[in-house]
Amino acid sequence: EVQLVESGGGLVKPGGSLRLSCAASGFTFSNAWMSWVRQAPGKGLEWVGRIKSKTDGGTTDYAAPVKGRFTISRDDSKNTLYLQMNSLKTEDTAVYYCTTDGGRWGDAFDIWGQGTMVTVSS
Amino acid sequence: SYELTQPPSVSVSPGQTARITCSGDALPKQYAYWYQQKPGQAPVLVIYKDSERPSGIPERFSGSSSGTTVTLTISGVQAEDEADYYCQSADSSGTYPSVVFGGGTKLTVL
Numbered sequence: 001e002v003q004l005v006e007s008g009g010g011l012v013k014p015g016g017s018l019r020l021s022c023a024a025s026g027f028t029f030s031n032a033w034m035s036w037v038r039q040a041p042g043k044g045l046e047w048v049g050r051i052k053s054k055t056d057g058g059t060t061d062y063a064a065p066v067k068g069r070f071t072i073s074r075d076d077s078k079n080t081l082y083l084q085m086n087s088l089k090t091e092d093t094a095v096y097y098c099t100t101d102g103g104r105w106g107d108a109f110d111i112w113g114q115g116t117m118v119t120v121s122s
Numbered sequence: 123s124y125e126l127t128q129p130p131s132v133s134v135s136p137g138q139t140a141r142i143t144c145s146g147d148a149l150p151k152q153y154a155y156w157y158q159q160k161p162g163q164a165p166v167l168v169i170y171k172d173s174e175r176p177s178g179i180p181e182r183f184s185g186s187s188s189g190t191t192v193t194l195t196i197s198g199v200q201a202e203d204e205a206d207y208y209c210q211s212a213d214s215s216g217t218y219p220s221v222v223f224g225g226g227t228k229l230t231v232l
Contacts, residue, residue, distance in 0.1 A: 044208060045159075045210075047222070061219050063220060064216075097164055105167060106155070106170045107155070108155045108170040108176075109165070109210070112164035
């Protein structure tokens with residue numbers, strides 16, 4: 001079964017750090033580009049950033065609001081995607097989804113995890 | 123920054139046709155994708171590359187493109203189609219590649 005499972009969410013104070021993980025199974029993770037997408041409570045979807053497969057360079061791109069504070073990485077030996085979030089702000093409060101980025105259906109976000117909630121509050 | 127504009131809400135009766143639009147200046151050059159999201163659930167891809175339907179998505183979902191507007195059409199709407207719908211496309215307007223989502227449209231089945 002194709003699956004993505006996020007973990008690591010929780011409550012953190014402004015200025016703090018948190019690392020999210022996304023465990024992949026049922027597909028060849030090392031070949032996949034991966035993205036993080038977030039959704040603030042009651043709001044729409046917002047792309048956070050992506051990491052390409054190592055064969056495509058393994059490079060990362062980030063949305064402007066998180067650039068310089070968030071870092072996406074991957075461990076293909078563990079089929080796991082990471083999102084390191086530093087200098088967190090209250091506006092980073094959201095459900096964070098990991099998703100495959102491109103593949104079967106063009107450049108679409110195809111497979112999604114169930115999401116993990118991050119709350120930034122004092 | 124680049125934006126995709128969707129109507130906040132659309133309402134239709136069961137069996138009718140719902141049309142949800144998404145406007146953006148770059149849409150003539152970039153594909154659009156559509157996602158359905160029900161409360162408490164992750165989004166699900168329903169249309170890719172403007173008008174293609176992934177396997178497992180009912181035939182009543184279709185997509186079209188005309189100039190700077192793409193449209194998601196749901197024919198013969200069913201109660202289970204009540205959800206939020208988001209369009210998405212690539213944003214090549216900046217220095218670095220990016221992705222943009224529309225603000226979302228809440229489809230209400232009356």
